[in-house]
Amino acid sequence: MTSDARAPGRVRSGLVTGLLMAPATFWYLVLLVLPLAIVVIYSFGVRAPDGGYQAAFTFDNYGTLLKRPGPFTSSLLIAVSGTILCVLLAFPLAYFIATRATKRKGLLLILLVIPFWTSFLIRTISLVIILGSDGIGGFLSNLTGQNVQILGTMWAVLIGIVYNYLPLMIFPVYVTLERLDRTLLEASKDLGAGRWATFRQVTLPIVWPGLITGSILVFIPLMGEYVVPAILGNGKIFLIGNVLQLDFLSSRDWPAGSAKAVTLIFVMLVTVSFYLWATNRGRRGREVSLL
């Protein structure tokens, strides 16, 4: 009797679960798995005479890619240095907001969010004016008496990237710091640890997940970044995103572009996996030492 009564309920709950999961599954399959499969298939094809894709099976697209790894190394360089800069800038600020800015905390957080109310593009384009010959670039030129060009250099791209992505680093770090129990720091002090030792052995392990989340949030989009170099690079900074744009829209060589896209995904997979593996290993080691 009882089992009979329960069965429909179980079916219904299974049905509800299925229904609730359906949109996400659909989203995942149709908008991620399927396009990815198409990109992988295209990457083995050849360019149709009028551009686009023509079915074939060749590794040429990957072969030619190795001949010119420049954009990949530039992208990697920008992504790594951008992430490191974001960490260096975000950590002190997040620490300050979480621990010192008692009453102004809400205000400071809102100030961090406000830039997001403006379109990413508008913010980046504003930097063209700020860094250009009517802005900092012109100011430095007048100051030094030399023609200082910031736009069109890696520095401009780096500034634009850090400016746009910094909040993505600050918030995860802030959230972990917010949960930091101040009594732990006092305990550490009582037990004779110096400031540096406390930071290294108490604060850092607690903040670590936030730093990793922030780094991944910043690093992954940076690898494919297209807009910032396109706007601030004066067309002279050639990252992997710009290469993809060129392949798909200008030379209309979809297979070549697909091969690069697949390679980019692969590079990111390897980099992020290695990063996670390395950081987790480091953490585990420290936990063991703490024990």
Added chain:
Amino acid sequence: MDEALRQYRLDLLRAQLSRRRFMTLAAFGGASAFLAACSGSSATSAPSEAASSAPSAEPSTAEASASAAPTAAPSYELEGELDLYNWSGYFSPDNQKTFQDQFGISNFVYDSYASNEELVTKLKASGTGQYDIAVPTAEFVATLAADNFLQKLDKSRLPNLQYISKQFKGMPFDPNDEYLVPKDWGTTGIIYRGNKVSETIASWKDFFDLAKTKYSGKTLVVDSPGDVFVAPLRLHGFDVNTTDSGELEIARKELLALRPHLQSIDSDNYPTTLQNEDAVMGLAWNGTAYLMQTDTSGKYKDTKYTVPTEGTIFWTDTWVLLADAPHPNAAYAFLDWIQDPKIQVVESLYAGYASCNDAAKPLLPPDFANNPAVYVPDDELSRLSISTDQSGNQQRADIWAEFKQG
């Protein structure tokens, strides 16, 4: 600062637009302001004045008030609707109103695209039957025709094609003129600021020499391989459409030698760059020079444009009738009417590009028709050649990637 920001926003909105559209829009936020600058009178009266003062190519009486003397009414029934698929800001709103009034087209749909590739993609993805008329650049007509996206034109319904200049007949993309009606045309050449560049730049050789010396870091090129390749190829006397690997290798060396001296490689913001004098010389499109010269502020009047002596390319935009056009009669009426010389005058002054219509040229204000930045002078026409789409050439693609990377 506000003004600059507004300009950049505008620029960004059309970041994907190609040269003509971009420049058309850039200076034509207010078409009337531009026309006032160029002709000294108001937008609507300028063309009609020019039209009535010149010996008219159109025999019918041109009333001073009507900026467009009607082309003979078609003998067939019109549909009352026309769907145009065009680059944005590339068809005069005044003309649109005239057309609608004259032919009783109550529903005129104007949708826009940002690149030829987008047009092709859209047609491939959603098929024909949606639009009547589109405006591809000539080299895309062959592709579109081969894919059965176009209808062959019934020339008996287009008597005004008689005004089309010989230069635009029998182009390699449509050797028998079966599909296209030329719209307007322009060239790739050298723009420079006369205030800052004391030398007279006449050739690609001058361009390369000065870019690598005196104007190093003050020179730009547009971000468009089809145009940039022209300079080194013509410098050495090679065909602009060459696929010869030896010739392309020489072009590669020239381009890589030029690369460190460039201020930017950019098609979107370059008019602003030239206006700010961040760059004073550039490989770019003629329309920019014209729009800078006629800018209402008068600050860029010193802008000069050169069709290099070694030769360069020209492009032509064309009207085509799409297959399965839902309103073929209205479309034919449009295609014939648009080549009416007086309609062409309004059209040219709006878009800022040279008309392909011989009869329209004498009707245009002299400062427009005789401006080398708009119309290439007759004795320089021999310098022009037609470029074909070479974007599929792997060697060119590789060289361009290397050039971009620097």
